[in-house]
Amino acid sequence: xxxxxxxxxxxxxxxxxxxxxxxxxxxxxxxxxxxxxxxxxxxxxxxxxxxxxxxxxxxxxxxxxxxxxxxxxxxxxxxxxxxxxxxxxxxxxxxxxxxxxxxxxxxxxxxxxxxxxxxxxxxxxxxxxxxxxxxxxxxxxxxxxxxxxxxxxxxxxxxxxxxxxxxxxxxxxxxxxxxxxxxxxxxxxxxxxxxxxxxxxxxxxxxxxxxxxxxxxxxxxxxx
Amino acid sequence: xxxxxxxxxxxxxxxxxxxxxxxxxxxxxxxxxxxxxxxxxxxxxxxxxxxxxxxxxxxxxxxxxxxxxxxxxxxxxxxxxxxxxxxxxxxxxxxxxxxxxxxxxxxxxxxxxxxxxxxxxxxxxxxxxxxxxxxxxxxxxxxxxxxxx
Numbered sequence: 551x552x553x554x555x556x557x558x559x560x561x562x563x564x565x566x567x568x569x570x571x572x573x574x575x576x577x578x579x580x581x582x583x584x585x586x587x588x589x590x591x592x593x594x595x596x597x598x599x600x601x602x603x604x605x606x607x608x609x610x611x612x613x614x615x616x617x618x619x620x621x622x623x624x625x626x627x628x629x630x631x632x633x634x635x636x637x638x639x640x641x642x643x644x645x646x647x648x649x650x651x652x653x654x655x656x657x658x659x660x661x662x663x664x665x666x667x668x669x670x671x672x673x674x675x676x677x678x679x680x681x682x683x684x685x686x687x688x689x690x691x692x693x694x695x696x697x698x699x700x701x702x703x704x705x706x707x708x709x710x711x712x713x714x715x716x717x718x719x720x721x722x723x724x725x726x727x728x729x730x731x732x733x734x735x736x737x738x739x740x741x742x743x744x745x746x747x748x749x750x751x752x753x754x755x756x757x758x759x760x761x762x763x764x765x766x767x768x769x770x771x772x773x774x
Numbered sequence: 775x776x777x778x779x780x781x782x783x784x785x786x787x788x789x790x791x792x793x794x795x796x797x798x799x800x801x802x803x804x805x806x807x808x809x810x811x812x813x814x815x816x817x818x819x820x821x822x823x824x825x826x827x828x829x830x831x832x833x834x835x836x837x838x839x840x841x842x843x844x845x846x847x848x849x850x851x852x853x854x855x856x857x858x859x860x861x862x863x864x865x866x867x868x869x870x871x872x873x874x875x876x877x878x879x880x881x882x883x884x885x886x887x888x889x890x891x892x893x894x895x896x897x898x899x900x901x902x903x904x905x906x907x908x909x910x911x912x913x914x915x916x917x918x919x920x921x922x923x
Contacts, residue, residue, distance in 0.1 A: 621917070
């Protein structure tokens, strides 16, 4: 009888101990990271974006969705691998027997040994991993395949002339030229004129860099 | 009669077991809470830094996300729709090989613009400006080709 008593006592004691430990080790709602509350707008926005992503995934106008391109400049050629400097850093482009190598202009078929260091490259193929690319069609050129001759910016007009203005932003000044092709607009009016520009006007512009390295505005959005 | 007595003794044992168990668990819980409080008090700087970093990563002041096209995509059509999202009330500039655009996002921050591509390599630069001049920028490269791969 005494044995039964002790066993019952111990059973209950261990039951309480183990239950308490199980409860204590599970994450409590108060201590876990509380989810950030989303506004209705944000939820709607997220849903719209996700729906759009799904729809666009099905309508990608690509020859094959598995193919991707990288654009850059050949840094080195090591056996059958090109080290290419891209906007996202250095990538390895692997050339194999299925790779077509072309030189532009003319798209002349070339061999791997005809690729020179500093050649500009458009590589189309498949991604092997984050830094390695399997080339399917490589086009090399001695001239830049991407030429950034455009710029956008923000500032306040601090000097206004007949065909240019000085734009100041964070203490930096730059001269922007405009001509009769320059489009001027605001949020409320899509067809303003360059004559609507005034001193102290705050604006955003897009411009082309001409042969003299001058910025010629193509579009100006007046903020205020 | 004997059974009744056994039941009574078992009930008493159960009750005592419960009480002792609860007392021990209560003590452990209090000790644990006290240790945690002491640790937090003695290391305020690392906790503050960690909170700042998380805040900076998860709540950028000027977000910009391009939904389409994907960077590095190859397309066989000369026109594509560029879409993305940012903060409402900002201004977006899009620089492409053929055109330049300045647009504004919707009240929800969404934007889209049809852009024309040139054959070969195309660079698209998307910048977002606040009315105060803060800026965030991203660029993507894509290729327009009709060649079979």
